[in-house]
Amino acid sequence: MEDPCQFPGLADSDVMVDEEKTASAEARKEEDLLQPLLRLRRRQLLGDGPDSELQQPSSSPGMVVEATNTETTIKEKPLPRLNLHSAFWILASIATTYYAEFFKNVKEMILQENWWFMLGSFLLMISLSVAFYCILYLEWYRGIKDYDARYPALIPVTTASFIVAAVCFNISLWPVWSFVTPLVLFVQFMGVVMLVSLLG
Numbered sequence: 027m028e029d030p031c032q033f034p035g036l037a038d039s040d041v042m043v044d045e046e047k048t049a050s051a052e053a054r055k056e057e058d059l060l061q062p063l064l065r066l067r068r069r070q071l072l073g074d075g076p077d078s079e080l081q082q083p084s085s086s087p088g089m090v091v092e093a094t095n096t097e098t099t100i101k102e103k104p105l106p107r108l109n110l111h112s113a114f115w116i117l118a119s120i121a122t123t124y125y126a127e128f129f130k131n132v133k134e135m136i137l138q139e140n141w142w143f144m145l146g147s148f149l150l151m152i153s154l155s156v157a158f159y160c161i162l163y164l165e166w167y168r169g170i171k172d173y174d175a176r177y178p179a180l181i182p183v184t185t186a187s188f189i190v191a192a193v194c195f196n197i198s199l200w201p202v203w204s205f206v207t208p209l210v211l212f213v214q215f216m217g218v219v220m221l222v223s224l225l226g
């Protein structure tokens with residue numbers, strides 16, 4: 027066996043190789059320990075982990091998350107205006123209008139000058155005028171997308187006037203359709219809502 031003291035340069039190089047191996051092994055261990063943390067961070071940024079819904083409350087079904095190396099950006103993907111759900115309610119409203127003779131009965135209520143029906147019509151006009159003001163003027167003309175934040179009284183006024191109008195219509199049309207009246211009016215309401223949603 028050779029004495030390492032005879033070849034001093036050889037002994038130093040062996041020590042250096044051993045130190046490099048040890049240092050690279052420690053670096054690999056640190057890297058192995060950091061990998062799960064980096065994957066977790068990537069999941070949090072991209073939102074593709076099992077609990078991504080908890081970490082990204084701002085994303086909705088109509089939004090697509092696009093990730094880059096340094097930042098995450100959110101792009102809105104437009105939803106189709108006419109889908110199966112809205113088509114169903116519009117067609118159900120048309121069928122209900124036809125089979126329940128909706129316009130004939132409404133015309134009779136107008137001719138009878140039913141006060142419940144007149145009050146409901148007035149409140150419905152208030153509700154619809156505020157809704158069209160929001161959609162047509164604020165959103166389309168002025169370009170204000172968050173009108174409910176800028177004008178917080180609009181939504182409660184519209185909702186309250188519509189609920190009272192629905193009660194008035196149920197009272198006035200109860201003699202015509204009896205217990206089916208709420209169902210007929212609900213189908214008509216959903217048809218109108220889906221038709222208006224095609225606008226904005």
